[in-house]
Amino acid sequence: MTTSSAGRTALDNVRVFDGRGLTEPTTIVIDGAIIGADDTGADRIDAAGAVLLPGLIDAHVHIRDHDTPALLAAHGVTTGLDMACEPEVVADLRNTVGTSDIRSAGRAIVGPDGMHGKFLGEPAIIRGAEQAEPAVAQRHSTGSDYIKLVLEAPGEGGPDAASAKAVVTEAHARGLLVIAHAATPGAYTMALDAGADVITHVPAGNPLPAATIERIAAEGTIVVPTLTMMEGMAAVRGFPAAFGACLASVAAMHAAGIPILAGTDANANPGVPMNPAFGSGLHHELELLVAAGLSPTEALHAATAGPAERFGLVDRGAIAPGLRADLVLLDADPLTDITATTRIRRIWSAGTQVRR
DSSP, X not given: OBXXXXXXXXXXXXXXXXXXXXXXXXXXXXXXXXXXXXXXXXXXXXXTTOEEEEOEEEEEEOOOSTTHHHHHHTTTEEXXXXXXXXXXXXXXXXXXXXXXXXXXXXXXXXXXXXXXXXXXXXXXXXXXGGGHHHHHHHHHHTTOSSEEEEOOSXXXXXXXXXXXXXXXXXXXXXXXXXXXXXXXXXXXXXXXXXXOSEEEOOOSSSOOOHHHHHHHHHHTOEEEOOHHHHHHXXXXXXXGGGHHHHHHHHHHHHHTTOXXXXXXXXXXXXXOSOOOOTTHHHHHHHHHHHHTXXXXXXXXXXXXXXXXXXXXXXXXXSOOTTSBOOEEXXXXXXXXXXXXXXXXXEEEETTEEOOO
């Protein structure tokens, strides 16, 4: 490595993942917080053919505290999409440098009688469609980047159909996406009927019906299956074979052209039966997506450009001049073996090298 005082770093001889494959060895310039085009006077690092990925994005985490972003970043997850926590926890975790940059739903919206209502308590609960507008407005006013709506099958204690539809209508009126928790076929139908933009989780035990998959594809709904969580829950409940249905559903959705994003449901919440690890869990999620039929290239897209595009994060998800310099340098080729994403040499978040 040669050094200068130019404030730029040039990564020479890197093979860049461009969303389709790996480029021939080239030079990528880190210029402050962004990827630059001018390497004049830059500090130089010879990567000797190492692979350079965009920073990874976990499309389903639950931030515990201010230490969580560092846990994510240490594994190359430079963006975390939080799917429910108290708004004050994430108030100053957006647009950060040198750690994982966080976006958040803030407080989830749940029904009065389901498991989540008992777990999250009264501030999260709506009891009818007339409460949708103030619930969404409150979350919007406290900085929620999107709305998390927890749905159950009819009769299982979640918001009723009218309430769910009203939440989606109010969110869309404010330009907010709605991410629907749905872990059963009945909850999937509720999410589709309500018009949710994204469904997170996938049912265990029995694969999703073909008609449901056809509807998801026709309506352009996005799915974040959280296979890491579903695998763990099946094991905790003593039915590990039930996880096979999750893989089968993801395979069928992928074959139908449904956008699949990588998310883990990483959390450290007491009382939750399964706590996927922050950061390292996303690498396992990539392995499971490949096991479900995605190619390594498609799995990497599901953790980079895919979530960036779907969640409107226009400054990241790819490696190009002007984008945020979120980068992961690998010692092996993940397109040959997806487990190579764990062989990390260096990580940068907004141009700052991440301490590991």
